[in-house]
Amino acid sequence: MDACYNEPRRLAERRLAFNVDELKKAAAKSVDRPTSDVKSFRKIAEGGFNRVFEISMKDGSSILARLPYPSTLPRRLAIASEVATLAFVRAHGIPTPRVLGYSIDDNAVGAEYILMEKLPGRPIGDAWFDLSEQERLKVLLQLVELETKLFNIEIPASGSIYYARDLSPGTPKIDVPGSDDGLCIGPYAALRWWFGEHGELDIDRGPHDDPCLVLQAPANKELAWIRAYGRPRFPVERAYRETFNYNKQDPEEHAKSLVDYIRLAPHLVPACSKLNLPILRHPDLQPNNIFVSEDFTITGLIDWQHSIVLPTFLAAGMPNLFQNYDDEKSMSFVPPRLPDDFESMDEDERARERERFRRRHIHFFYLGFTQRINGPHWHALEQDTGLLTRRIFNDASSPWEGLNTPLQMDIVRVSKNWSKIARANPDGTIPACPIVLTDQEAQERAALEESLREVDFELERINGILGIASDGWTSNESFESAKERARLIREEGLSAVSDEPWLREMTERHWPFDDSNEDE
Known part of the structure; x- marks a missing residue:
C-alpha cells in the first residue's frame, strides 16, 4: 500500500x-x-x-x-x-x-x-463484504460466542496483561488470581498512553481497580501533556481549518474541558456493580484479523496488540465493523428487509439498497446474538447513556491534536442528560450537575459540531472519488490515478476562491490532500 x-x-x-x-x-x-x-x-x-x-x-x-x-x-x-x-x-x-x-x-x-x-485457514478480508446472509450469520454467531467467553473471564483490574517477569522492577502491577505462569495486570499498553511525547510523562498509567480512576486517569494524562508540551496548533485534519477561520486552537481551551470532564467522571460510574467488572475485548475486530476455514468456521483471531482491560460499561459496544449507529432503522433494532420495490430499481439503486441492507443485517444480528447468549454485554448495551459515557471517555482520553469540539460537545450532552446519568442521593434527589453551561454556549458548540459534520460528509464524498481511505492510503495500483484525481480537484478548489487572495492563500496552504507539516 x-x-x-x-x-x-x-x-x-x-x-x-x-x-x-x-x-x-x-x-x-x-x-x-x-x-x-x-x-x-x-x-x-x-x-x-x-x-x-x-x-x-x-x-x-x-x-x-x-x-x-x-x-x-x-x-x-x-x-x-x-x-x-x-x-x-x-x-x-x-x-x-x-x-x-x-x-x-x-x-x-x-x-x-x-x-x-x-493459523489454519485464511483471513476473511474483503470477502466479508460479499458473504451470503447465512455465511455472515455463521461468522457473527461464532464471534459473539467468543466474546461471551471473554465477558465471563474474571480479571482483577483495568490495565493491560503481562507476564510479571517482563515488567521493570517497581512497575505497578496486580496479580491475576490462579495464574501459574505469573500473569498480571500492568500499565495500559494502548497507543494513546504513549503517543509522541506522552511516553516521556511521569504519570499514572494503571493498573486501576477503581472505575472512577479508570475514567479520570486518561484525562489527567492529557492535562499533564498540555502542561508540558501543549501549544496552539491547527486541527490535524486540515479540512477542518477553514471552519476555524484558519486560526490555531488554544490547548488551554481543551484543558478547561478536561477539568470539566474530571469533575463529571465520578458521576459516570454506574451504580450496578456488574457494569464495573473489568473486561478484555479484542482491540481491532475487523475482517483481516478474523481467520476462517473454507466453510467459514473461525480458526483464530489475530492482532491483540495494544489490548486493554476496562470496566464493562466502558468495554461494551459494537465493533466498528458491525455497528450502523448512523442509521435510524438500525438504532430502532428493527429486523432488516429490502424495499418492496427493490426489483424495479435500476442497477445503481439496487447496489445502494443491498449495501444498506447488509449493514442493517449485520448490526441487527450482532445485537440479536448478543442479547441471546452474552447477557453481561447485552446488559451494558441496554444502558440508556452507555454510548454517551463511552464517547466522552474516549474523547477525553485521545491525544489533543488541535480540535476541542468533540469533548466540548460531549459535555453539553452529558449536562442535558444529567437526570439519566447521575446517581440519586440516599434521599432520592439528584445531585446538581457540576458543570453549568448557558444556552448560548451549548448552541455555539452544537453549531460548530454541525459545521464539522458537514466537512466530514464532504471529505467522505471526495475520498470516494479519489478511491482513498480516510488516512490517505490507497493501493499501489490506484496510487497514480488517485494523485491525478486529487490534483484536478485541487485546481477546481483553488479556482473557486481565485477572487479572494487571502482565502486562496489559506486554501492552498492547508489543502487537505497535499503533503504538509504535521507538527504545525
Whole structure:
C-alpha cells in the first residue's frame, strides 16, 4: 500500500533494519530445529504497526515472525503485553496463534519480535463484504460466542496483561488470581498512553481497580501533556481549518474541558456493580484479523496488540465493523428487509439498497446474538447513556491534536442528560450537575459540531472519488490515478476562491490532500 500524502514520512516511520539470518536462527530454535532446516523467508503482510514474515521449514511447516515498526509504541510493552494476552485468552478457549518465542530486549536480530505458529485457514478480508446472509450469520454467531467467553473471564483490574517477569522492577502491577505462569495486570499498553511525547510523562498509567480512576486517569494524562508540551496548533485534519477561520486552537481551551470532564467522571460510574467488572475485548475486530476455514468456521483471531482491560460499561459496544449507529432503522433494532420495490430499481439503486441492507443485517444480528447468549454485554448495551459515557471517555482520553469540539460537545450532552446519568442521593434527589453551561454556549458548540459534520460528509464524498481511505492510503495500483484525481480537484478548489487572495492563500496552504507539516 502507498500513501497519497506525506509518503516519505510514513515510509521513514516504518523503516526497520534487522538481521534476517539471526531471525531465521531464532525461528528455527523456537521449534528445536537447526537453521539449515529453514527453506524460505518472505514478507507476507504489513499492517499499521507491524511487518509479518513467513519462515518456511523443509518439512512444510511455517513460523510467522512479527516485528513492530520503529514508530510502534510502547516499544517493549507492546510486544510483552501481546504475548501475555495471547496466552491468557488461549487458556480461556479463544483460538489465537501459539507464541513460540519472543524478545523485548536487545538481541542479535536487532529488533523486538514475536515468533508464532501459523493459523489454519485464511483471513476473511474483503470477502466479508460479499458473504451470503447465512455465511455472515455463521461468522457473527461464532464471534459473539467468543466474546461471551471473554465477558465471563474474571480479571482483577483495568490495565493491560503481562507476564510479571517482563515488567521493570517497581512497575505497578496486580496479580491475576490462579495464574501459574505469573500473569498480571500492568500499565495500559494502548497507543494513546504513549503517543509522541506522552511516553516521556511521569504519570499514572494503571493498573486501576477503581472505575472512577479508570475514567479520570486518561484525562489527567492529557492535562499533564498540555502542561508540558501543549501549544496552539491547527486541527490535524486540515479540512477542518477553514471552519476555524484558519486560526490555531488554544490547548488551554481543551484543558478547561478536561477539568470539566474530571469533575463529571465520578458521576459516570454506574451504580450496578456488574457494569464495573473489568473486561478484555479484542482491540481491532475487523475482517483481516478474523481467520476462517473454507466453510467459514473461525480458526483464530489475530492482532491483540495494544489490548486493554476496562470496566464493562466502558468495554461494551459494537465493533466498528458491525455497528450502523448512523442509521435510524438500525438504532430502532428493527429486523432488516429490502424495499418492496427493490426489483424495479435500476442497477445503481439496487447496489445502494443491498449495501444498506447488509449493514442493517449485520448490526441487527450482532445485537440479536448478543442479547441471546452474552447477557453481561447485552446488559451494558441496554444502558440508556452507555454510548454517551463511552464517547466522552474516549474523547477525553485521545491525544489533543488541535480540535476541542468533540469533548466540548460531549459535555453539553452529558449536562442535558444529567437526570439519566447521575446517581440519586440516599434521599432520592439528584445531585446538581457540576458543570453549568448557558444556552448560548451549548448552541455555539452544537453549531460548530454541525459545521464539522458537514466537512466530514464532504471529505467522505471526495475520498470516494479519489478511491482513498480516510488516512490517505490507497493501493499501489490506484496510487497514480488517485494523485491525478486529487490534483484536478485541487485546481477546481483553488479556482473557486481565485477572487479572494487571502482565502486562496489559506486554501492552498492547508489543502487537505497535499503533503504538509504535521507538527504545525
